[in-house]
Amino acid sequence: RGTMTVGDLAKLLHKDASEVIKKLISLGIMATINQEIEMEAILLIAAEYGSEVEVKIPVEEDDFEKDEEKDEEADLLPRPPVVTIMGHVDHGKTTLLDAIRKTNVTGGEAGGITQHIGAYQVEINQKKITFLDTPGHEAFTLMRARGAQVTDITIIVVAADDGVMPQTVEAVNHAKAAGVPIIVAVNKIDKPEANPDKIKQELTEYGLVPEEWGGDTIFVNVSAKQRIGLEGLLEMILLVAEVNDYKANPDKRARGTVIEAELDKGKGPVARILVQHGTLKIGDAFVAGNCFGRVRAMVNDRGRRIKEAGPSTPVEITGLTEVPQAGDPFMAFEDERKARAIAERRAIKHRQSELGANTRVTLDDLYKHI
Numbered sequence: 001r002g003t004m005t006v007g008d009l010a011k012l013l014h015k016d017a018s019e020v021i022k023k024l025i026s027l028g029i030m031a032t033i034n035q036e037i038e039m040e041a042i043l044l045i046a047a048e049y050g051s052e053v054e055v056k057i058p059v060e061e062d063d064f065e066k067d068e069e070k071d072e073e074a075d076l077l078p079r080p081p082v083v084t085i086m087g088h089v090d091h092g093k094t095t096l097l098d099a100i101r102k103t104n105v106t107g108g109e110a111g112g113i114t115q116h117i118g119a120y121q122v123e124i125n126q127k128k129i130t131f132l133d134t135p136g137h138e139a140f141t142l143m144r145a146r147g148a149q150v151t152d153i154t155i156i157v158v159a160a161d162d163g164v165m166p167q168t169v170e171a172v173n174h175a176k177a178a179g180v181p182i183i184v185a186v187n188k189i190d191k192p193e194a195n196p197d198k199i200k201q202e203l204t205e206y207g208l209v210p211e212e213w214g215g216d217t218i219f220v221n222v223s224a225k226q227r228i229g230l231e232g233l234l235e236m237i238l239l240v241a242e243v244n245d246y247k248a249n250p251d252k253r254a255r256g257t258v259i260e261a262e263l264d265k266g267k268g269p270v271a272r273i274l275v276q277h278g279t280l281k282i283g284d285a286f287v288a289g290n291c292f293g294r295v296r297a298m299v300n301d302r303g304r305r306i307k308e309a310g311p312s313t314p315v316e317i318t319g320l321t322e323v324p325q326a327g328d329p330f331m332a333f334e335d336e337r338k339a340r341a342i343a344e345r346r347a348i349k350h351r352q353s354e355l356g357a358n359t360r361v362t363l364d365d366l367y368k369h370i
């Protein structure tokens with residue numbers, strides 16, 4: 001509009017209003033705190049304080065961490081490992097994910113129609129494994145970029161008829177940077193030209209040395225297409241899980257990560273989330289990213305409606321007011337009012353961080369504020 005009050009200008013400049021008023025008077029402008037002053041005066045004052053003014057925006061600690069109920073050692077129970085599959089294009093990630101999904105269906109749930117909810121669970125030797133079924137690096141990189149650590153174990157797929165390729169190396173580097181254990185699945189061993197030893201040899205250069213050569217990396221030969229070696233791969237995952245002793249407290253408000261979210265024509269905003277701590281229940285108020293809501297319905301990876309979901313369980317939920325983003329943190333709160341307040345605070349914080357945590361306000365910026 002071209003004007004702003006003396007009080008607002010003082011706030012923007014991080015100065016006392018009385019000091020700004022004094023400056024105005026010295027410039028021959030008589031003003032009170034609530035008085036609207038014109039652009040020229042605003043610029044004069046800004047120039048008096050130097051054309052650039054430092055505006056500090058405090059970066060708050062993460063709300064969810066702070067609000068999460070603390071765990072006692074005795075509350076922690078074993079949970080299924082969460083596994084991601086990475087590797088070079090065409091080495092067989094999608095085929096392997098599909099093959100594993102079909103390997104096994106929990107006894108009672110046999111025949112259930114599998115549904116795409118961003119992740120699925122299989123069971124072997126009465127133990128569950130959760131797979132994130134967005135293959136590729138995007139999901140992993142995106143999640144990590146947003147500070148979400150969802151993966152416990154990474155499977156790196158390398159085609160035995162090909163070799164270590166750029167995206168293979170990238171996958172190794174991602175997994176190492178995240179400190180996540182790696183299992184190498186040497187795929188396509190059904191092919192006559194397959195040469196698993198060549199893959200092992202090549203990967204030693206990246207620090208992945210097979211156990212039989214004195215290293216500590218697990219290599220498993222598989223054929224995703226012919227479904228060879230899949231049980232062995234799953235057993236190796238369970239072995240790594242056992243060694244790492246993954247645990248979570250199922251007995252508290254849920255906290256997790258949004259894996260995917262979209263606006264569904266019929267259902268409205270839906271989010272596919274991985275519960276990582278606690279148990280999510282129908283009716284729970286929650287925050288997902290900057291959105292809030294109340295869990296209206298939950299569907300599992302078999303397309304079944306469920307009432308609650310514990311640690312490492314992927315679920316699709318409805319009951320959001322907006323669509324969150326993949327990688328957004330998720331947490332249940334005591335009530336909807338609290339959830340709404342937290343979501344609003346996060347939205348403001350988000351806008352602030354887009355401006356930069358430590359913004360230098362220039363005359364140009366001042367114009368924008370007016």
Ligand code: GDP
Pocket residue numbers: 087088089090091092093094095096135187188189190191222223224225226
């Ligand atoms: P992605 O790009 O890593 O997801 O690879 P895909 O799963 O799409 O597989 C790429 C191609 O390799 C497809 O034509 C698959 O049918 C084929 N493929 C995948 N796994 C195997 C395997 O174990 N053996 C053979 N012979 N072909 C495979």
Ligand code: MG
Pocket residue numbers: 093094095135
């Ligand atoms: Mg694929």
